Amino acid sequence: MKYEVILFDVDDTLLDFSISEKRALHRAFLEFGLPTGVKDYEASYQEISKVLWRELEQGLTNLSELGVERFKRLFLKHELEIHAEVFSGVYLGYLSKEIHLIQGAMEVCENLADCRLAIITNGFTDVQTSRIGGSPLSNTFEHIIISQEAGFQKPAKGIFDYAFSKLQITDKAKVLIVGDSLTSDIQGGIDYGIDTCWFNPHQKENNLGIKPTYEICKLIDLMQVVENI
Known part of the structure; x- marks a missing residue:
């Protein structure tokens, strides 16, 4: 893999x-x-x-x-x-009390159990910690990286440095970021030199010149991306 x-x-x-x-x-x-x-x-x-x-x-x-x-x-x-x-x-x-899973989120995380899973999110620490902690995904992630705590927000290099340090990652080629925002998740990943997967459920037109490594419209399609490789 x-x-x-x-x-x-x-x-x-x-x-x-x-x-x-x-x-x-x-x-x-x-x-x-x-x-x-x-x-x-x-x-x-x-x-x-x-x-x-x-x-x-x-x-x-x-x-x-x-x-x-x-x-x-x-x-x-x-x-x-x-x-x-x-x-x-x-x-x-x-x-902080509103928790609504995207369709396929639980299934994808369960099927990726052989990978190390982590969160990298822009937002308020208390809010994001509460929402993730109160969800069925609460015990899924090795680390939860939140911009307020990290002191940097995506797409800044600093939040990725913080995440890589927390996770003790040394090989960027073995890391994939998955997110819905071209300007935050995908641009941040590209700038940091890691592969990116754009989750685009509404099939929005990409006219920003930001080119993700992969694009999926259903979260469960992430399995094909990972398994086919």
Whole structure:
């Protein structure tokens, strides 16, 4: 087997972040007296959040700032008198309890038992630890590398250095990273010199000029990638 270590992204790779985010947002808005908050403000929130996450990948902001700033901008835009930092804390608390596996995640991890499996994710340590730890995958991974703890976020080289140090990896040729984000997971892997597998369930067009080693639209297809090699 060519790959001895598989590095998995978490959100929208192993766990369905879209469902988790929407449910956590709804519960937070409900707590602040806005039962239709998701319906009214989700589109704006997604636009704002997308910009800030891209800035995070580019090293233009940090995770703590992002967590509050996205709500600060949202509430300013819609003239809502809500304390952004307080709302962020409530939202993250609910998010940490939202656990929804991507179809095939359990089966893939079970079938890759001969490989060393690890997580490499951008996000808040408490939230990601809680979600992974509360999932059926809790005892699956040798290490869980989270950007807030590592001090670097994908695609930065630093988070890969941190992961390789934790896992004591010396041969990049034996490592594969699997993730849904071209700009984070795939670009990070390419820049670090490891093979990449783009999980693209919605078959999005790749017009970024970022070329993964492999592309799959179902998580279970990862088995073909690993076994065929």
